[in-house]
Amino acid sequence: MIRVLLVDDQPLIRAGLRMLCDAEADLEVVGEAGDGRQAVTLAERLTPDVVVMDLRMPGVDGISATSRILANRPATRVLVLTTFGDDDHLYPALTAGACGFLLKDAPPAELLDGIRRAAAGDSPFSQDVLRRLVSRAVHSRPAEPKPIEGLTARERAVLDLVGEGLSNAEIGERLHIGVTTVKTHITALMAKTDSPNRVRLALVALRKGTERK
Numbered sequence: 075m076i077r078v079l080l081v082d083d084q085p086l087i088r089a090g091l092r093m094l095c096d097a098e099a100d101l102e103v104v105g106e107a108g109d110g111r112q113a114v115t116l117a118e119r120l121t122p123d124v125v126v127m128d129l130r131m132p133g134v135d136g137i138s139a140t141s142r143i144l145a146n147r148p149a150t151r152v153l154v155l156t157t158f159g160d161d162d163h164l165y166p167a168l169t170a171g172a173c174g175f176l177l178k179d180a181p182p183a184e185l186l187d188g189i190r191r192a193a194a195g196d197s198p199f200s201q202d203v204l205r206r207l208v209s210r211a212v213h214s215r216p217a218e219p220k221p222i223e224g225l226t227a228r229e230r231a232v233l234d235l236v237g238e239g240l241s242n243a244e245i246g247e248r249l250h251i252g253v254t255t256v257k258t259h260i261t262a263l264m265a266k267t268d269s270p271n272r273v274r275l276a277l278v279a280l281r282k283g284t285e286r287k
Contacts, residue, residue: 075100075101075102076100076101076102076123076124076189076190076193077102077104077120077121077122077123077124078095078101078102078103078104078122078123078124078125078126078189079103079104079105079106079107079113079116079117079120079122079124079125079126080092080095080103080105080106080107080126081106081107081108081109081110081112081113081125081126081127081128081131081136081139082108082126082128082131082155083108083109083128083130083131083132084128085108087128087178088106088108091103091126091155091185092106094182094185094186095186095189098186100190101186101189101190104120104122105120105122108131109131109132109133109134110131110133110134110135110136110138110139110142111133111134111139113125113127113134113136113139113143114134114139114142114143114146117143117146117147117150118143118146118147121147121150122150123150123151123193124150124151124152124153124189124192124193125140125143125150125151125152125153126153126155126185126189127139127140127152127153127154127155127172128154128155128156129154129156129163129167130156130157136154136156136167137163137166137167137170138170140152140154140167140170140171140172141170141171144170144171151173151174151192151193151195152170152171152172152173153172153173153174153175153176153188153189153192153198154167154172154174154175154176155176155177155178155185156175156176156177156178157177157178157179164203173192173196173197173198174188174191174192174196174197174198174199175198175199175200175203176188176198176199176200176203177200177202177203180200184200184241196271196272197271197272197273198272199272199273201239201240201241202239204239204272204273204276222266222267222278223266224266225263225266228249228251228259229259229262229263229266231249232245232249232256232259232260232263233263233267233275233278233279234279235248235249236260236263236272236275236276236279237276237278237279237280238279239276242256242257242260260272260275263275
């Protein structure tokens with residue numbers, strides 16, 4: 075069971091998120107917070123696995139709350155869910171320690187998948203956010219790519235599509251394979267490229283693309 079703490083200053087948003095999570099057998103909402111200060115207190119008391127964190131809140135905002143929660147409980151996974159996908163919110167949230175960044179207009183299935191992926195140690199990002207993040211990283215940190223050896227043709231195809239910012243479902247559709255198979259390939263790619271998360275793997279893919287050009 076994945077223990078979830080919902081943090082948003084809008085009661086209707088929290089109610090909707092609770093209904094969404096309560097309908098899933100593997101998710102348990104252990105608490106709700108209306109601001110960052112309350113979120114820090116509840117995270118310490120309720121020990122959630124995943125905190126679904128809004129950013130714009132009165133008093134202590136989501137970025138400060140994320141930093142404080144992780145200072146007290148480093149194993150907690152903080153998944154940002156916000157209306158604002160711009161760099162002014164994205165990078166401070168990641169610097170504070172957020173493991174993922176989803177937009178509030180994401181489909182419900184994407185949010186539920188994001189919570190599960192966050193709990194499993196992955197880094198879920200909305201696709202447009204992921205594309206911008208890795209694109210900026212490529213241009214600001216043009217490191218020499220390491221040669222990648224031992225990849226199969228299918229793994230190379232999956233890696234290229236990860237670099238385009240496609241989701242697992244989109245990669246499966248493009249390559250005519252199942253989502254489970256895509257996940258298996260991505261796990262293998264992370265191991266072979268020494269990538270701790272999907273963002274780093276996408277960065278590897280983009281740098282390889284630049285190298286081929």
